[in-house]
Amino acid sequence: MADPKDSATASSNHDHSHGGIFGERSELIFAILSGAFLAAGFAVDILAENAAEWLPLAGYLAAYFFGGFYTLKEAIDNARARTFKIDSLMLVAATGAAILGEFAEGALLLFLFSIGHALENFAMGRAKRAIDALAELAPDTATVLRGDAQVTVPVEELKVGDTVLVRPNERLPADGFIVVGESAINQAPVTGESIPVDKRPVPDAAIARQSIAAISSSSRAFAGTINGSGALRIEVTKKANDSTLSKVAELVAAAETERSPTQRMTDKFERIFVPLVLALAVLLLFAPLVIDETFGESFYRSMAVLVAASPCALAIATPSAVLSGVARAARGGVLIKGGAALEDLGTLKAMAFDKTGTLTEGEPRVTEVIPTDGADETELLSVAVAVERLSDHPLAQAVVRDGVDRLGDTDIPEASDLKSLTGRGVTARLGDEAVWIGKAEMFGVDGTAPLSDASAEAISALRQQGRTTMVVRRGQRDLGVIGMMDTAREGAREALAELRALGIERMLMISGDHANVAAAIGKEVGLDEARGDLMPQDKVDTIDALSRKAKVAMVGDGVNDAPAMAKATVGIAMGAAGSDVALETADVALMADDLRHLPFVVGLSRKSRSIIRQNVYVSLGVVAILVPATILGLGIGPAVIMHEGSTLLVVFNALRLLGYRDV
Template structure:
């Protein structure tokens, strides 16, 4: 059942009561609850009167009236009865109108916006529509989120009334839009040519009226779109750059400054064209991800291979993927072995070997063998589709800096606008110069009144940085977390599975009697029937060295201590050294060696018979090679403290810290103690990031200033809960993320200062009459363009 408006609002408020929420539920009776807006109720007792009265009416099965929300939910026997409800309500002195079901928030791509104030104009226009419950437009991403009771066509028409175009933002639509090159009339070029003709004509003998006609034509052609946008902005009671620019151009024409007016319009159009082209490049950072997945797949059927659109493929169908092809949908390999390039998803630089039973992701490239893959997710649910969705959401979330700038701009623009009007009127009234002179200065100040460069300084940098991170296998959940990552001074790592492989491996074999291969062969024979991680480590070690097992019998597990088997009539044991001590076998000769190996973090498997110990096999969790390199790079990035959190004993933790290169460690921690360790670092005045697997470390991730989860490609929980997600199951991209975040903060600061200084310089130069109209336009659009180009450097960071 679709949500009512009340449900939609309740998502943003915790203040709704039980009776409010109850009106949206399906009736226990035959009919579905239908909601009505009720007007005319003066107090809660009116709601009670109406509820009691209607509940006694034949044909009405249930009724619930909520005074606070002005809503009434009715369950009736038939559609005719639902139609008659307003009539019954009227008898009690109230008015009831059936409420249309609210569509959940839909996303549209909006084209034609020149600046962030265009987004505000569109928001204001749509907010005034009674059929629109909520709307949010983001200029940087070109996306509009809208909850409404309209059809898609009606939404598009409403957007067009504001001077823009919109299309539903589905992946299929997005791909079609990217494939077609939109051809537009080069109005900027035509306006520029007419401006040049007028300027050159002013130095020749052609009539002055013709020169003026060239300038007027340049203004009309180049200014048509800004004028159209200005009209809708005024209609929506919005004061944007288009309004200010058009006012300045018309004002220049009124006082006879046709060249100034034409120059203003052309520079504004040129600046917007360049800005839009640059902004499109930042949006392409996500569109490139959309186009990674093929639109068709070859499906295995009883009649042979068949090509199908990915949107038409269902779960459990079998895809055939040949070498060199991209995986069309997420799935599981059922036949074949290959190496897959997973860089588009995880950012990993090296291909990953895959075999039957392994997961594969849409958009990854099959590099060698042919594969048969069982589809596990539909096209809209694939890992890459969810990445795109999360990234677009992240790009639209305002960072603290952006929120502050927006509040500043909202105050700055009307103040400067009023100041411009005062400059036009007060000085000439006071006798300080001619009307024309101060009118011109007022027009120039109008152009300076819109802080375009300042408003766009932060969001474009955030879009660029988050887009870069996504292409490199890192999900940053929003501008807030991007800024936090740049301010981090300490990183706490969970040890197991983060700094280490998370899978024990054999690190040493000590044979006391026979050779080491014979010892491993006996151990493998005993452990082959066990699924314990340590047993699996021994078996993997033997398999890697082609050491075969022997013929055994009477296999048995000894709970918590080890296992036993009979080989060639002799009973052999593999387990903790304590197992042999309990059987009365002396370990006097090897006690010191056992203590040393255990203090270094090894788990020991002793192998022997009832009479003697034949040898020891040391098993330990090993440090990833990539971990050491990543920590070294993080140190080079300026992170002051690298901390390891582990449940291991002091000796093991010390050895592991030395191997990984961390600067500090907390040992013998219970899971809840990790939270205490993070708080301790915070109390020392550090901004702390916690890196874990996103599930077991959830409390510590939540406590830290920044939660970073690893292995997001295989973990839905990590993708949904962490602030930053490393899609690969290693730390390879963490140094890049920290550097990218710091560069983003640096560029945002550069943009803000540049915008403020440019605007201040323009304001100062107006009063002595140095700043002309065209210079004011150039300073505004030029500054915006420079800010955008500066932000785009983040897209290219390697």
């Protein structure tokens, strides 16, 4: 049952996708032929009393050939890899039955074993096809603009810097950024987002080429995603084999070989159990010395025990569940890097979050506008926008963006002579008056008049709420105070509530921002605790302390939080699509920049752990029943039916994960 090409994985890989004269279905067809010849031999033996004696034997021997062909092939490959696996045990049992003249039972054993493996291969193929389908999402060809001409080329020939044309409803051929056109792109194949995402061109293609990582998500494009109704021109930033989609497909496929804790435990069990089974089978050969039976009867019982005790279902119980769970997660826009991460996710009791870009949008927003000294909100915002649109500072850009939204159709005056006071604010001219905008600390020094009492009170109140503040003064009047904050993500509070319902008992924020800012966001999203003013080492120490009490996950961006993520039981990266660093460093990567995928993957991992436990219990339970039953006289036929039945049961039970839905 193992893949002999790699002795390191031979003990757990149940790959039966053998080639042959009938292609990939050869093993299934051989198993069916084995059953047909077995049925023919049995029919002749029972119904045709006057038939030649060799006719039923010929049917049984043909059943031996077709049922044992791939079993023997794999046993030989296992022997070359110096492993003695379940296939070998079955061959020994079938050979023993033939020696005893029980050709019908031996043929039945090989038929059931081969048909069971063929069906198992078919079922496991469903999970593998779900993974393989990822790599097939990108189109085979792309339309490249060469001057004024449109040239169709294989995607493998695309180069960084090429401009590709994507027509409405076509799949995107490569990762890149949009240079012309607007459309809504269905990114579900990569990020799992259920709603198409509006896309627009980058403001400056030259700047985008210099800093690809800084390109806005609204201008990024990924291979394999589906264009909406607008035609797009996309500049390629990665070759086909380096695209986010291809990396995800590679990492998901590699996750199969990552062994989970349960799988490591069952491997140890098998290494001890299989030799004990062989010793028991040999010991049973000496039964005639102590009980009244023939050697043939003892030999038959010994072969039946070999069949009954073969831990086939146990060997496939965990890998099948891991494969299905990882495939389902990938289809939902979450990359889980192996069985260990899948199982660990299901045991989490605590979760720590970074603030900026994880629980928050990562962009400051105007949250309060407080006019003072007789001004109104329109006057305050008009002056602020007029001055700040001359600046390229992130806070200034946020004031302009949100201020324009609040002002609507209000005319905004023209400011001039902007001067930056580093670390404090800016000054400018509006008409014949001076304007100051900045921190409270820039007022009352260097000849600048102090703040009015109303402005000072507003600043104090907003800072206690964790707001970043700026005062707007025109001439001799304080027009008011603007409060700003990196606001919580949409759906963050609901996502954390779902996590709590799933059994996450403690959730906290660990942030380098001011403690008041952290506390404000923590209260808004419903965290148990928010810790601010933390250096990177403080975050690591916090995770270390938490992990001593319970299994803990660290959720961050996969770059700045890498040390803390590495220290946690599970490191979870947000918004990993397009980020090679996040894909490589995290144990779990949420491809979309959406916290609402977190409850989905935690729920999936808990379901996966449940199914793994069910499979292990079924596997061990069947062995526990069959071994004493065969010792007491149960035949090879019933034993192999239960044996193969349990193997198929655990595989199909694992496949239920492919249909998991986030409720």
